[in-house]
Amino acid sequence: LKHFFGFKYCSSKRASTKSAAAKRESSITKDQYENIERKPFYKLLEERKEQAERSVLVSCPSNTSEKRFLKHMSRHGDINNCFFYESFGTYAVVEFSKRDGVLSVFESASIPNFPHEAAVPFKSRLLSLKTNNSGDLASSQPSVKVLSQTAIPIDELVRRLSKKDSIDQQLLLLTNILQLTDENIRLRFLVCSLLRDIAASYFPECVVRPFGSSVNGFGKLGCDLDMFLDLDGISGISQEKTGSSYSLEYQLKRTSTERVATQSILSVIGECVDQFGPGCVGIQKILNARCPLVRFSHQPSGFQCDLTANNRVAMKSSELLYLYGQLDERVRALVFSVRCWARVQGVTSNIPGAWLTNFTLTMLVVFFLQKRSPPLIPTLDHLQALAGPKDKSIIDGNDCTFVSDLTKVKLQENSDSLEHLLLEFFEFYGNFDFSKLSINIRKGKEQGKPEAAPLHIQNPFQPALNVSKNVNGTQLQRFVSLCQESAWLAQQPEVQSRSDTPWGLAALLAPLDAVGKGKKSKRRRAEAPSARIKGLLESLRTGKASANGGSTS
Ligand code: CTP
Numbered sequence: 001l002k003h004f005f006g007f008k009y010c011s012s013k014r015a016s017t018k019s020a021a022a023k024r025e026s027s028i029t030k031d032q033y034e035n036i037e038r039k040p041f042y043k044l045l046e047e048r049k050e051q052a053e054r055s056v057l058v059s060c061p062s063n064t065s066e067k068r069f070l071k072h073m074s075r076h077g078d079i080n081n082c083f084f085y086e087s088f089g090t091y092a093v094v095e096f097s098k099r100d101g102v103l104s105v106f107e108s109a110s111i112p113n114f115p116h117e118a119a120v121p122f123k124s125r126l127l128s129l130k131t132n133n134s135g136d137l138a139s140s141q142p143s144v145k146v147l148s149q150t151a152i153p154i155d156e157l158v159r160r161l162s163k164k165d166s167i168d169q170q171l172l173l174l175t176n177i178l179q180l181t182d183e184n185i186r187l188r189f190l191v192c193s194l195l196r197d198i199a200a201s202y203f204p205e206c207v208v209r210p211f212g213s214s215v216n217g218f219g220k221l222g223c224d225l226d227m228f229l230d231l232d233g234i235s236g237i238s239q240e241k242t243g244s245s246y247s248l249e250y251q252l253k254r255t256s257t258e259r260v261a262t263q264s265i266l267s268v269i270g271e272c273v274d275q276f277g278p279g280c281v282g283i284q285k286i287l288n289a290r291c292p293l294v295r296f297s298h299q300p301s302g303f304q305c306d307l308t309a310n311n312r313v314a315m316k317s318s319e320l321l322y323l324y325g326q327l328d329e330r331v332r333a334l335v336f337s338v339r340c341w342a343r344v345q346g347v348t349s350n351i352p353g354a355w356l357t358n359f360t361l362t363m364l365v366v367f368f369l370q371k372r373s374p375p376l377i378p379t380l381d382h383l384q385a386l387a388g389p390k391d392k393s394i395i396d397g398n399d400c401t402f403v404s405d406l407t408k409v410k411l412q413e414n415s416d417s418l419e420h421l422l423l424e425f426f427e428f429y430g431n432f433d434f435s436k437l438s439i440n441i442r443k444g445k446e447q448g449k450p451e452a453a454p455l456h457i458q459n460p461f462q463p464a465l466n467v468s469k470n471v472n473g474t475q476l477q478r479f480v481s482l483c484q485e486s487a488w489l490a491q492q493p494e495v496q497s498r499s500d501t502p503w504g505l506a507a508l509l510a511p512l513d514a515v516g517k518g519k520k521s522k523r524r525r526a527e528a529p530s531a532r533i534k535g536l537l538e539s540l541r542t543g544k545a546s547a548n549g550g551s552t553s
């Protein structure tokens with residue numbers, strides 16, 4: 001957990017040698033959790049952004065010696081932090097203690113000559129390490145420790161969960177294994193900062209900010225990188241009273257609506273990213289979406305990127321989820337576990353479509369936790385009532401105000417175990433009347449549905465919008481059935497008691513649809529759920545059940 005809260009993971013100037021997996025396995029006690037100083041969201045983002053601005057990304061040959069590399073880079077300035085990872089080759093993220101380090105790198109780096117091609121001379125903080133004295137470097141043994149930036153395969157996760165002694169411990173371990181590491185968060189902010197450098201050619205005061213699961217505390221290794229181009233700092237210049245009878249203002253190009261302006265800005269920046277951005281490939285401009293965006297892959301980091309503009313409301317919903325995740329460690333543990341379960345069961349998908357999304361699932365967990373007795377987390381209305389004058393935020397006419405100081409939020413005494421909460425989650429949504437009711441986390445209450453969508457979750461900051469508008473009846477029904485089946489399964493003695501075969505949460509991560517594979521799907525649907533689950537239990541007992549074997553992403 002400490003990685004997420006933005007603690008410095010390594011006090012020495014060298015990269016940590018302790019394996020990331022081992023670090024992630026070590027859980028902290030409840031007392032330790034309660035004593036961690038939790039930073040306000042914007043402070044955390046500002047610190048990360050500033051770290052990224054002092055960092056460079058270097059592609060290294062496979063035989064690079066870590067020691068020599070660090071010695072070489074420290075000629076440019078003191079290094080605060082450095083780590084290596086693999087993504088189409090080996091890369092190093094080097095964070096200097098001052099921005100001067102980056103400037104010194106720029107002064108010494110050369111522009112390459114390509115024998116049969118021409119190059120766009122756009123200088124960026126993405127560089128390549130070249131071996132000048134080939135005899136020297138080639139002879140050295142590679143000594144780089146690379147940190148994984150992807151989630152472990154599901155069967156490996158199931159194996160490790162099965163070794164734990166309680167279901168509560170399993171949920172906490174799953175979170176520790178799947179959550180973004182400190183290094184991965186650094187890399188995400190660095191990619192935003194590299195993108196900013198491109199956009200800054202047109203808008204020198206712009207900032208590219210990450211939002212969504214990269215920063216809301218619910219991101220899993222391998223999740224996409226949602227970013228927005230923030231131009232608000234430009235309009236924020238106040239009119240100074242000079243006492244003169246004249247003043248000057250900029251002449252600006254006008255557009256009919258803000259949406260048109262956003263589309264044209266994204267179109268031009270998307271073009272720059274495509275033509276000049278090193279490592280940015282597969283650019284797609286999706287400008288007619290409700291929220292226009294430019295989608296591309298950033299190859300050096302391996303991130304799938306979505307760049308939007310003028311998207312402050314999404315930033316507020318990221319902050320809200322961050323806050324809920326910080327209030328009680330059970331929130332993140334339950335969200336991570338439900339999201340992992342949903343992915344394995346095919347409730348969510350990597351492909352956009354009528355499936356539930358991770359964001360929708362997170363809202364369902366938040367609502368469920370608000371409905372506990374006593375509630376585990378407060379309603380958004382309560383968080384708004386606790387807000388101070390500095391928290392006031394109105395975006396496009398919507399009141400997005402809520403408290404930012406986490407210490408002002410006093411929780412009620414709810415001592416439900418994670419095991420109990422997971423089972424109750426499945427029971428709650430297995431029996432929820434989705435046909436009539438809408439989910440409202442602002443009030444922490446279900447309400448009558450304002451429109452006919454199969455699943456209706458009111459957007460907390462844009463009440464006219466349904467967060468889960470994309471979900472169709474079939475997918476919702478699948479989710480409900482899988483909740484019912486998982487609730488039943490979770491109560492079986494074979495699943496509840498510790499054994500050598502997958503048990504507890506690990507047993508729930510075996511795909512229920514896999515049972516009876518080969519039979520016609522119609523027949524399977526007609527089977528009683530308990531018959532299907534009995535088959536799964538049997539296969540768990542004989543050790544034949546394996547979760548789908550793929551990655552958890
Ligand atoms: N968002 C929203 N309404 C939606 C979908 C998305 O407000 N219907 C906002 C949320 O703030 C969300 C962010 O856009 O966190 C990014 O969306 P998405 O990438 O779909 O979700 P993530 O929360 O980032 O989850 P994932 O790990 O699946 O990327």
Ligand code: MG
Pocket residue numbers: 212213214223224225226
């Ligand atoms: Mg996302």
